[in-house]
Amino acid sequence: MSQPQETSLPSASLGLRGERGPILLAIMVSSALAALDSTILATAVPSIVTNLGGFRHFPWLFSIYLLAQAVSVPIWAKLSDLIGRKPVLLTGITLFLAASLLCTGAWSMLALILFRALQGLGAGAILPIANTIAGDIYTVEERAKVQGYLASVWGISSVVGPALGGLFSQFLTWRLIFFINLPLGLFAIYLLLRNYHEKVHRRAHKIDYLGAGLLTTALSLLLLGVLEGGQAWAWDSLPSVVTFTAGAILLATFVWAERRASEPVLPFWIFTRPLILTTSLVSLGIGAVLLGLTAYIPTYLVRTLGVSPLVAGASIASLMLGWPLAASQSGRFYLKIGFRTTVLLGLLLIFGGTALLSIFVQTPSVL
Numbered sequence: 001m002s003q004p005q006e007t008s009l010p011s012a013s014l015g016l017r018g019e020r021g022p023i024l025l026a027i028m029v030s031s032a033l034a035a036l037d038s039t040i041l042a043t044a045v046p047s048i049v050t051n052l053g054g055f056r057h058f059p060w061l062f063s064i065y066l067l068a069q070a071v072s073v074p075i076w077a078k079l080s081d082l083i084g085r086k087p088v089l090l091t092g093i094t095l096f097l098a099a100s101l102l103c104t105g106a107w108s109m110l111a112l113i114l115f116r117a118l119q120g121l122g123a124g125a126i127l128p129i130a131n132t133i134a135g136d137i138y139t140v141e142e143r144a145k146v147q148g149y150l151a152s153v154w155g156i157s158s159v160v161g162p163a164l165g166g167l168f169s170q171f172l173t174w175r176l177i178f179f180i181n182l183p184l185g186l187f188a189i190y191l192l193l194r195n196y197h198e199k200v201h202r203r204a205h206k207i208d209y210l211g212a213g214l215l216t217t218a219l220s221l222l223l224l225g226v227l228e229g230g231q232a233w234a235w236d237s238l239p240s241v242v243t244f245t246a247g248a249i250l251l252a253t254f255v256w257a258e259r260r261a262s263e264p265v266l267p268f269w270i271f272t273r274p275l276i277l278t279t280s281l282v283s284l285g286i287g288a289v290l291l292g293l294t295a296y297i298p299t300y301l302v303r304t305l306g307v308s309p310l311v312a313g314a315s316i317a318s319l320m321l322g323w324p325l326a327a328s329q330s331g332r333f334y335l336k337i338g339f340r341t342t343v344l345l346g347l348l349l350i351f352g353g354t355a356l357l358s359i360f361v362q363t364p365s366v367l
Contacts, residue, residue, distance in 0.1 A: 020137050024146065026191035027130045028153050030089060033096055033185055034069075034123040035154045039161030040177045042294045043313035046302040047169035054109030056231050058299070061116050062291065063223055068120025069127075071216045074265040076125040077132075078207045085133050086198055090189060092125025097185040103178040133196070162298070166313025211265035214254035221247030282343065289354055 041061060049055045080088040099118035106112035131150075138146055168176040225243035233239045258264040270276045298312035307315075 022191065022195035023133070023137060024149060026188060026195055027134055028149060029184065029188040029191060030093060030126055030130045031150065031153045032157060033093065033181055033188065034126050035157035036161050036184070037119065037123070037181065039158050039294060039316070040165040042316060043162045043165035043298040043309050044169045044174040044177050045299045047174040047309060048112070051174065052106065052109045052112065057109050057113065059227055060113045063227065064113055065116045065120040065123070066291075067216070067219055067223060068117045069124040071212055071219065072121045072124030073128050075207060075212055077128060078263070080129055080132065084198055085129050085136070086192060086196055088125055089129040089133070090192060092122045092129065093185050093188055094122075096122030096126060097182055100178040100181040100185075104175045162294070162313035162316035164313075166308070166310035169309040206263045208261045208263055208265040211254060211258050211261055214250055214257055215265060218247050218250035218254055221250065282347065286350060289350060
């Protein structure tokens with residue numbers, strides 16, 4: 001993305017009561033849409049499968065959402081440079097709400113998966129643009145102090161989301177987990193329209209639609225091969241070979257196209273920067289651990305141990321309880337001891353917790 005587009009604001013007290021507080025609140029509410037949605041669905045999966053069927057397809061509910069989100073981020077980023085942050089963020093929220101409304105009326109697992117893809121496209125605009133606006137209006141030092149506010153959105157969502165998903169699934173209906181996005185999203189739109197005013201410095205950009213299309217298709221085929229292999233067909237069957245081969249060919253074509261694009265959707269120079277490469281790999285590993293646990297543990301507990309959706313949600317909420325605690329203090333930590341030491345401490349805790357889970361998996365228990 002280009003340099004900050006927000007008009008310069010005088011220094012004021014940080015937080016929600018400061019001069020930039022209303023904008024910060026708008027960012028937090030916008031981010032809460034995607035944050036809550038990423039945690040609330042997991043505990044509702046058993047109820048969704050009971051209602052719609054298609055148990056072997058439920059991983060697509062998470063995978064297609066994340067895929068659509070990932071491949072759409074560069075497109076939204078370029079559009080934000082062309083027309084401004086505000087219209088792109090409003091468009092993303094609107095698309096997310098429309099998809100949420102469609103999810104509430106899903107009549108089959110396939111329909112729900114398709115609507116989740118639309119949600120992912122909306123989320124692809126919400127999270128990066130919201131973070132970019134924060135970067136526009138706060139200096140680097142201020143961001144460290146405001147980090148607690150922004151991270152608390154994910155922390156609270158990680159605790160509240162699974163509990164709400166279990167509550168709705170057990171006592172009401174799983175469809176409410178998508179309907180709850182509507183009032184939250186409308187409130188975010190109201191806050192943005194009322195409080196966020198930007199001065200757009202338009203820049204000439206070329207949007208790499210070819211690269212985005214090739215990357216989306218290639219990753220979709222590879223994801224199809226991974227998720228359906230051993231389920232819909234054998235790993236060494238013709239469909240599996242064709243799927244993986246086509247995905248690999250398209251991925252190679254994507255690399256070829258990106259080397260010739262004036263503004264590639266994925267500039268390969270980022271892989272030559274050790275810091276960017278390292279942090280990306282760390283984020284990939286952490287995301288795989290957290291998403292894997294939150295996606296599969298509730299379903300495992302409900303279908304294997306026979307616990308209620310509410311108890312399954314509580315198990316995920318307890319798993320994520322450390323998130324808001326650590327997030328609220330992370331900014332202070334890295335100002336005092338540095339980014340590297342803070343990250344290494346976090347990794348140590350993650351590896352330790354994962355090791356303990358792997359040890360006790362032989363004797364499964366909610367506790």
